[in-house]
Amino acid sequence: MELTAFMSQELPRIEGLLREKTDSLSEYVRPCAGHVLAAGGKRLRPLLTILSARAFGYGGDVLPLACAMEFLHSATLLHDDIVDGSRLRRGKPAAHTVFDQTAAILTGDALLALANRMVAELGDARLTQLLSEAILQTATGEIMEVAHIRDFAMPVGKYLEIITGKTARLIEAACLCGAVLAGAGSEGEDAAKAFGLNLGIAFQLADDALDYTSDALVAGKTTGADLREGKPTLPLLLFLCSLPSREATGCLEILSDDGERNRQAETLLKAVTEGGFAEQTRDRAQAYIAKAEDALAKFPDAPHRKLLRQSLSGAAKREK
């Protein structure tokens, strides 16, 4: 079976349970929750949970656990868009602009609780513990990112810590929880964890590269949004590292002045892409993909392992 066939089989079931659970919410929460869920997305996290559980031989129902991962992700999106002041989400108006900030904050809380409840209902406290840990790390990563806004002198290590927290930990949890549900044992769990963590880092690196190179219409977002918002991401950090120290100082001065940074945004974007730093960021993503592949080698040699390998190639490209 190919990944596309697997997806066309699983996605309708995922969408079905997401809708059913959203419909079960109070009428006060439902519209805003429905909005963020309907904005779509690739349902990467639930797909990974299902694939991971199946790869480790689980034949039972993975859907509630898988959908809990998507609800968790949606909750973080609701809060992140407020925090980032983003007006758009996947090319559509963000929930806090359609409804209001109050609805977005509290619906986010409700979805966090819904996800926790769905996992708690499975009766395995270990799964709930992993989920809570992932939420804690995701929120911490987000706060860290906000704390380092406009900090263009930030070391690359700190940048990696941020993206690991805000993006990779939840993807790691999606894979790990699938393995735990399947009773994969400690070696299997370690493999699932390493696969998810590295895939998650690669995923965010590719996304950050995309922001310097993508066509706005294709990606449903504006090129250079990170630069304009003052988010120091890897393409820019690598560019700054490449400059002789006097030039780097001058460039940091421009970057730290909001007006100047926006006036010179096009020039800066061009310098970063033409210097090949978006490409270098993609190369780094590829290196994490390779690590994820190494982790896959420790999975059982099941058909679903092949599908997990196929899912990797898409993650590193992320052209839209």
Next chain:
Amino acid sequence: MELTAFMSQELPRIEGLLREKTDSLSEYVRPCAGHVLAAGGKRLRPLLTILSARAFGYGGDVLPLACAMEFLHSATLLHDDIVDGSRLRRGKPAAHTVFDQTAAILTGDALLALANRMVAELGDARLTQLLSEAILQTATGEIMEVAHIRDFAMPVGKYLEIITGKTARLIEAACLCGAVLAGAGSEGEDAAKAFGLNLGIAFQLADDALDYTSDALVAGKTTGADLREGKPTLPLLLFLCSLPSREATGCLEILSDDGERNRQAETLLKAVTEGGFAEQTRDRAQAYIAKAEDALAKFPDAPHRKLLRQSLSGAAKREK
């Protein structure tokens, strides 16, 4: 043993674990989390969890479960103050004014996750499930309240639904979880649930009465804040119900106009209190306290039941 003696024994231990867990958070989350925890409060929820567990004969460690309840409560305070636009919390600057909105939103998420993790670590999925359900209902109650802002024609039943969601469900969970930890059995659990639910409703009713009567300095908040913010609470709803229909219509017109409502706030406040509607609200609180006492009769005849009874008398007064 008296309640005050019990509290002076338990409170330092509660504060100790709250501090230890807060200190274990990332440096990015710690300051804002520390701020909301340091603002104090009576630690009602953790005290109830400990008392409930002890009343049902549990001799083990209740502290982690109890403190999880306080973290959960703190998380909701962080988000509520943003939603309500409150500048003060217990007479001190609210977290989102000292830090910023981003820190308050994401630290709230981190505390929700911390609470869930602490409960998940106890290894009983049922407890996590009850906790998630309580968070979901609390968030839903809050959204419902916001949806009915300025809705002064709201029926009393809807008001009760709102305060049950936003306040009582978490207090119910604090008592119920203590009983579940103690293995109280289904009758014991029902009694703990009924005790907490009714106490929680009484608690919010007394708080809403207080807003019409309290001295601002004593309560650390302004009298009439609910009226000015357009929150329809029971004293005002009862006052409106008491008016002949033509007068009620005229009064609703004044209330629904923000400028007019604020200009006539003092007159309205006086009409509500002098008509005895704050007092009637307190009487209703007392009726819920009586229901909570009935529930207590189904608790085992242990010394801690006496302490739970003592805690009731304070809740209905809430003079500060």
